[in-house]
Amino acid sequence: MRNVFVIGVGMTKFGKFPEMRIDDLARSAVMDALKDSGLAPKKIQVAYFGHTRQGTCAGQRVLADLGMTGVEILNVDNACASGSSALRYATLAVSYGMAEVALAVGMEKLSTTIKGVIPPREDDLEGAMGRVMPSVFAMIAQQHMHRYGTTARQLALVSVKNHANGTLNPRAQYQKGVTVDEVLNSRMICDPLTLLQCTPIGDGAAAVILASEDVMKRLSGSVPIRVAASVLLSGEARIEADWDITVSKVTTHAANMAYNQAGMEPKDIDVCELHDCFTAAELVHTENMGFCARGEGGRFVEEGHSSITGRVAVNPSGGLLAKGHPLGATGVAQACEIVWQLRGQAGKRQVTDARVGMAHTMGGAVSGAETGACAIHILAREA
Amino acid sequence: MRNVFVIGVGMTKFGKFPEMRIDDLARSAVMDALKDSGLAPKKIQVAYFGHTRQGTCAGQRVLADLGMTGVEILNVDNACASGSSALRYATLAVSYGMAEVALAVGMEKLSTTIKGVIPPREDDLEGAMGRVMPSVFAMIAQQHMHRYGTTARQLALVSVKNHANGTLNPRAQYQKGVTVDEVLNSRMICDPLTLLQCTPIGDGAAAVILASEDVMKRLSGSVPIRVAASVLLSGEARIEADWDITVSKVTTHAANMAYNQAGMEPKDIDVCELHDCFTAAELVHTENMGFCARGEGGRFVEEGHSSITGRVAVNPSGGLLAKGHPLGATGVAQACEIVWQLRGQAGKRQVTDARVGMAHTMGGAVSGAETGACAIHILAREA
Numbered sequence: 001m002r003n004v005f006v007i008g009v010g011m012t013k014f015g016k017f018p019e020m021r022i023d024d025l026a027r028s029a030v031m032d033a034l035k036d037s038g039l040a041p042k043k044i045q046v047a048y049f050g051h052t053r054q055g056t057c058a059g060q061r062v063l064a065d066l067g068m069t070g071v072e073i074l075n076v077d078n079a080c081a082s083g084s085s086a087l088r089y090a091t092l093a094v095s096y097g098m099a100e101v102a103l104a105v106g107m108e109k110l111s112t113t114i115k116g117v118i119p120p121r122e123d124d125l126e127g128a129m130g131r132v133m134p135s136v137f138a139m140i141a142q143q144h145m146h147r148y149g150t151t152a153r154q155l156a157l158v159s160v161k162n163h164a165n166g167t168l169n170p171r172a173q174y175q176k177g178v179t180v181d182e183v184l185n186s187r188m189i190c191d192p193l194t195l196l197q198c199t200p201i202g203d204g205a206a207a208v209i210l211a212s213e214d215v216m217k218r219l220s221g222s223v224p225i226r227v228a229a230s231v232l233l234s235g236e237a238r239i240e241a242d243w244d245i246t247v248s249k250v251t252t253h254a255a256n257m258a259y260n261q262a263g264m265e266p267k268d269i270d271v272c273e274l275h276d277c278f279t280a281a282e283l284v285h286t287e288n289m290g291f292c293a294r295g296e297g298g299r300f301v302e303e304g305h306s307s308i309t310g311r312v313a314v315n316p317s318g319g320l321l322a323k324g325h326p327l328g329a330t331g332v333a334q335a336c337e338i339v340w341q342l343r344g345q346a347g348k349r350q351v352t353d354a355r356v357g358m359a360h361t362m363g364g365a366v367s368g369a370e371t372g373a374c375a376i377h378i379l380a381r382e383a
Numbered sequence: 384m385r386n387v388f389v390i391g392v393g394m395t396k397f398g399k400f401p402e403m404r405i406d407d408l409a410r411s412a413v414m415d416a417l418k419d420s421g422l423a424p425k426k427i428q429v430a431y432f433g434h435t436r437q438g439t440c441a442g443q444r445v446l447a448d449l450g451m452t453g454v455e456i457l458n459v460d461n462a463c464a465s466g467s468s469a470l471r472y473a474t475l476a477v478s479y480g481m482a483e484v485a486l487a488v489g490m491e492k493l494s495t496t497i498k499g500v501i502p503p504r505e506d507d508l509e510g511a512m513g514r515v516m517p518s519v520f521a522m523i524a525q526q527h528m529h530r531y532g533t534t535a536r537q538l539a540l541v542s543v544k545n546h547a548n549g550t551l552n553p554r555a556q557y558q559k560g561v562t563v564d565e566v567l568n569s570r571m572i573c574d575p576l577t578l579l580q581c582t583p584i585g586d587g588a589a590a591v592i593l594a595s596e597d598v599m600k601r602l603s604g605s606v607p608i609r610v611a612a613s614v615l616l617s618g619e620a621r622i623e624a625d626w627d628i629t630v631s632k633v634t635t636h637a638a639n640m641a642y643n644q645a646g647m648e649p650k651d652i653d654v655c656e657l658h659d660c661f662t663a664a665e666l667v668h669t670e671n672m673g674f675c676a677r678g679e680g681g682r683f684v685e686e687g688h689s690s691i692t693g694r695v696a697v698n699p700s701g702g703l704l705a706k707g708h709p710l711g712a713t714g715v716a717q718a719c720e721i722v723w724q725l726r727g728q729a730g731k732r733q734v735t736d737a738r739v740g741m742a743h744t745m746g747g748a749v750s751g752a753e754t755g756a757c758a759i760h761i762l763a764r765e766a
Contacts (some may be wrong), residue, residue: 060752087474234443
């Protein structure tokens with residue numbers, strides 16, 4: 001397996017753009033990534049497009065519009081982990097020598113099709129009875145409060161932190177700070193999760209270009225950002241009787257695999273974009289990923305350890321809560337943020353001397369399993 | 384790159400099963416493939432699921448139902464080439480040493496959601512104006528008749544042949560023979576294509592298990608079927624002014640790449656499952672894939688060269704026209720048919736001493752390009 005480097009990133013602003021075609025958003029992200037890389041479009045040998053509801057052959061539409069025809073293109077769908085799945089397969093393509101240059105794109109337009117909660121499938125009986133995402137994460141929050149004495153205020157602080165980070169990110173869907181009281185007094189969605197503790201519906205796209213070391217070295221001025229780990233797993237079995245829902249077994253497992261691949265430990269991570277679809281999700285995933293001990297997630301955010309100036313900057317982009325969460329776009333957008341942080345290009349939200357970053361997504365509700373997919377990547381600055 | 388072998392295949396009957404869940408169809412195909420391979424489910428290290436409208440994380444649902452959790456799963460969508468894209472990525476996973484055993488599944492249920500023509504996307508302006516699949520292939524047929532004197536009877540003979548083959552395939556959606564007159568007198572869909580010249584709407588699933596040579600050799604009684612070539616490309620640019628629509632540039636290109644990979648020529652192919660979504664498609668693809676010269680497609684079928692006893696048996700399974708075409712399932716089902724033919728397990732439709740088989744799918748309508756995706760595989764019996 002060869003070393004793989006990120007040589008270009010691009011991302012649209014996230015938000016609600018009902019008047020725009022998703023293809024135009026995706027094309028814009030791809031063009032930005034190409035410009036960032038300095039490569040001509042014809043250098044792209046294989047492309048992976050992550051999205052969940054942008055129609056069949058969406059990737060082919062986007063690249064054909066750019067005059068990129070006759071290349072290998074795969075559309076991948078792993079729910080909210082679609083973009084990170086695309087990133088993984090672009091990484092593998094370069095790593096295994098299938099291509100010198102590979103493109104990963106995440107794209108999603110939800111604003112004209114979804115209002116509020118993403119509806120369950122017709123044949124999803126658990127979903128029909130109310131096991132939709134807000135209730136899943138509300139149960140996780142309740143259980144964490146019960147087991148560890150986590151407070152509503154600690155949960156709210158995740159939202160306060162991520163919205164504060166969003167004010168520093170010109171590409172974030174929400175760029176307005178919120179207070180603990182505003183979070184707690186916003187509309188109740190599913191106790192204890194209020195509206196400002198839930199990720200919004202939105203549109204957007206992001207693109208990452210990966211290349212071999214040879215190609216990377218020929219590009220002048222490129223800061224070498226290496227993909228140090230890439231993991232994709234489906235969720236572990238969910239056995240109701242003894243299942244501690246505050247633990248994401250698959251996140252723990254995937255994170256450990258990623259640390260092993262990278263030869264790193266949680267303390268080596270300077271910046272982490274993780275899947276904060278709800279405040280409770282970020283809280284438990286800081287535990288699952290080893291940044292703090294089990295049960296400590298509430299105190300971890302409260303004591304500022306996950307702030308931009310903390311031990312590990314968690315979701316400096318604003319995360320899913322404030323940057324937004326156009327499903328398929330998220331995993332690739334996370335990688336863009338990590339790259340900007342490692343290059344020192346993150347503007348007002350820059351994490352000081354960030355050298356190692358991690359990205360984590362979870363995707364999909366699957367009966368009998370804790371989740372559909374979990375993807376983790378570690379990126380490292382090499383110079 | 385390592386040699387990759389097919390060690391298990393499974394497929395449901397194709398047809399309309401409105402009362403069945405797609406997950407149950409897919410699970411049945413996976414279980415058949417596992418049984419055929421002799422492997423335990425836990426041996427599957429990575430799985431690729433091709434489908435176009437079975438919901439996000441459909442693959443995870445199917446494997447979780449079988450107790451297969453915590454594995455790498457990717458759902459892929461390349462329209463009608465989704466199944467063959469899954470097959471390609473399972474092949475690559477073993478070839479590059481990412482896994483010893485990989486699973487490819489194609490699955491689709493259309494009977495409860497689609498009636499007649501697959502509707503174009505809301506923002507597909509060409510589709511809204513009538514550029515849907517039957518009209519595309521009707522134009523191809525008209526152009527072929529104009530350029531080469533191809534007759535309506537020759538087009539109808541493709542349907543007659545494939546329906547005759549379908550009568551020999553217990554898994555085919557249609558198992559009733561048709562005459563030239565019945566084909567020509569069936570309802571006109573888009574001149575010159577009548578109803579019996581169009582692939583039907585249907586449901587079904589298929590699964591293929593691929594493995595390294597080491598694993599294959601440990602399985603007693605396994606006939607070694609090697610993946611000799613695997614190609615996936617997006618369509619070439621469509622430039623209206625000088626575009627000869629009877630030529631699929633991407634099929635020609637992908638077929639040549641596949642022949643090069645395999646070190647073979649068209650004359651080496653004993654059996655070919657190709658994308659006969661309409662009679663005109665099979666007719667031109669026998670030319671595009673090099674089985675006969677440009678313009679000779681009509682005579683090729685008329686003279687029996689593509690019959691089960693001909694030079695190259697084209698669509699002995701009944702093809703998309705008679706076996707059926709549950710979009711994402713097709714590419715994997717084609718591979719099942721090729722494997723049965725190469726193993727000598729194809730029953731009444733057995734091609735005598737078939738040693739090399741080819742499978743070809745086309746997927747998706749993309750504005751500005753001839754198609755979304757084209758995938759070609761060559762399988763070869765090694766003993």
